[in-house]
Amino acid sequence: MKENFSKQLLSQIEKNPNRQILHVLVNGEYVHLTYSELLLGAKKYQFALDQAGILSTDVVILILMHGLDLIYAYFGTILNGSIPSIMPYLTEKLFPDKYKQDLRALIDITKPKAVITYKEFIQEIGFIENFKPSIKAVVLTEDVSQLTVSEEEVGRMPGVTQDPEHIALLQHSSGTTGLQKGVALSHRAIFNQLESYQNALALKDNDVIVSWLPLYHDMGLIAGFMMPLLSSIPLVLLSPFDWVRAPYKMMRAINDFKGTLCWLPNFAYNFCAKKIRDRDLAGIDLSSLRAVINCSEPMRFDSHEMFYNRFKEYGFKSEAFATSYAMAENVFAVTQGGIDQPVTYDEIDLASFQEKNIAVPPEGNRRSIKMVSAGKPIPNVNIKIVDKNGTSLPDRNIGEIIISSNCMLTEYYKRKDATEEVFINGWFKTGDLGYIAEEELYISGRKKDLIIVGGKNIYPKDIETIAMEVKGVHPGRVVAFGIYNNLKGTEDVVVIAEIEEELLGEKEKIADLIRKRVTIKSAVALRNVLTVNKKWLIKTSSGKIARALNKVKYLQEVQG
Amino acid sequence: MKKEEIIESLKNKIANEILNIPQKQIEKDEPIISSGLIDSFSLVDLALLVEDTYGVRIEDTELNSDVFDNLDQLAGIIISRIK
Secondary structure (H helix, E strand, O other): OOOOHHHHHHHHHHHOOOOEEEEEEEOOEEEEEEHHHHHHHHHHHHHHHHHOOOOOOOEEEEOOOOOHHHHHHHHHHHHOOOEEEEOOOOHHHOOHHHHHHHHHHHHHHHOOOEEEEOHHHHHHHOHHHHHOOOOOEEEEHHHHHHOOOOHHHHOOOHHHHOOOOOEEEEEOOOHHHHHOOOEEEEHHHHHHHHHHHHHHHOOOOOOOEEEOOOOOOHHHHHHHHHHHHHHOOOEEEOOHHHHHHOOHHHHHHHHHHOOOEEEEOHHHHHHHHHOOOHHHHOOOOOOOOOEEEEOOOOOOHHHHHHHHHHHHHHOOOHHHEEEEEEOHHHOOEEEEEOOOOOOOEEEEEHHHHHHHOEOOOOOOOOOEEEEEEOOEEOOOEEEEEEOOOOOEOOOOEOEEEEEEEOOOOOEEOOOHHHHHHHEEOOEEEEEEEEEEEOOEEEEEEEOOOOEEEOOEEEOHHHHHHHHHOOOOEEEEEEEEEEEEEOOOOEEEEEEEEEEOHHHHHHHHHHHHHHHHHHHHHHOOOOOEEEEEOOOOOOEOOOOOEOHHHHHHHHHHHOOO | OOHHHHHHHHHHHHHHHHOOOOOOOOOOOOOOOOOOOOOHHHHHHHHHHHHHHHOOOOOHHHOOOOOOOOHHHHHHHHHHHOO
8 A cells, every 4th residue: 555655644644543643842832643643634725725726746844933823734745646855944133144055056946836934034045036937936834824625625646646656755964065965855855764764773653763863854754754654653853943952852852752762863861961951861761662663863872871870860771772774865774773782882893994994802901982873784784894996895894885776866956967977887876984784884974075964964175165255365275174063962063264375464354254154054063174384284195185084183193 | 130141141152152252253233033133943042041140030921022132122131020
């Protein structure tokens, strides 16, 4: 029966119309939704799209805050057979220029036929008008809430006839570069992922998922939204906006709803451990948790330890630690570890790791590092570690991770060039580096110069381009990279810029201008901006600025 | 406690403990939230800092630029809640 999302959702609704499937925190109170109520809310959006002439092959961009409207609009788009894609909402009215630029990048490539948003937002952003007639309809939540849908209309769902190979949804990562590369996933790919992943998780009827993760990232969208709702597992949903201001609310949700599963990026372990007051945890019991899955940025043993020490007295069990390696291109999970068995940690020799690219136990008293296993491939995924020439490497040799599965992306939407680049003989090149030991995967780094801050992907090129716009900075003489911050459990972003000789007296001022401009145009807070004289940055023989080499120089000369 | 003293102390603490840019001079009317100077991950640090220093609780729902957006406004809230 699982041919497409609409059919699957309708079959769940038919089986359990009155099952409370969703608990959403709205303005400090939980709203509880049954499957029937979810359908009714979604139906209104489907009806509005249908009325506006939006077809099943059309992309619909959702620009909404986390909350009921986003949930209804998402499923409404699906029930219409159209392809939803969530664009993060402009929170706090921060950085409108950057936002418009991102939106334009997204619209130019994706060519959506409709946008669903608020009346106020349209006034704010204004320029959507410029994209007509490409955008046929702007659907406003205020209008949708006024709609009444007749009895006979309720049963009509164009989405149920959707072909399983049809694209079900698009996922983008953040920033200009990310928004220009939408991961297109078919219904079949997503069902294949869910079937396999539920197996790996040993998902049970009495599981309860708690999530505050943004729905515009794979972890939030698949693990913390689609999987529970399509599989009839109750979901407790908080918004990232609420969580980041009051992380204790997640702990309270776990206590109140007896949460069993949640997914967190590594920094969130540190964040929760450090930023919750004792009084906000009074009476809380976390013993219902059977898996807290670390995913989406490099995983650290220290972060687990910090979390455990903070929450053990509240019933948190160390067996609940779990890990996963995931990516939108594979729908979500590639591996899963720590379910029904402890997470494996692997202590390896630092020098061999850095100099010889091998991961072996340390000899004697030599320096070592503790690697966190990402677990084993989930049942439908194959993994290989390969060298530069694509040749498979033996266990404990570090190389690029390539994967094959029956849940890969259909394409980067309307980006044939980008799609062709990432496949080699049917295998997907992840760009991540790692090794395999005793059948488990360890991620050791990245081939591509991606920075991950709080689970969000940041492309250094986006940051460098902005920094170069500052007066006094040499065009092409800027480098951005991430360095791990132990306390935060995630990366800090560092920018080094070469400036004009005669401006060296104003280097602090220029650094401040770079910091401000990058924040305004990319919403990335910079940890350190270093303005230096010409020739500070190391160039490769071909004249390009080498990020990795300059990072090493920074760590040695500046951080000491 | 005088407002000016509170502003001065907030300036130093925020630059040192939250931003980690000790040389940063924050003006008392400079936007700190809407400018992104204090990013969303650090808002809760600001609330903790204020509570630890002055015993004044800033609720999570108040951590947005509509409630306060510069040191002058934040100091005003602190003074109105001290005691």
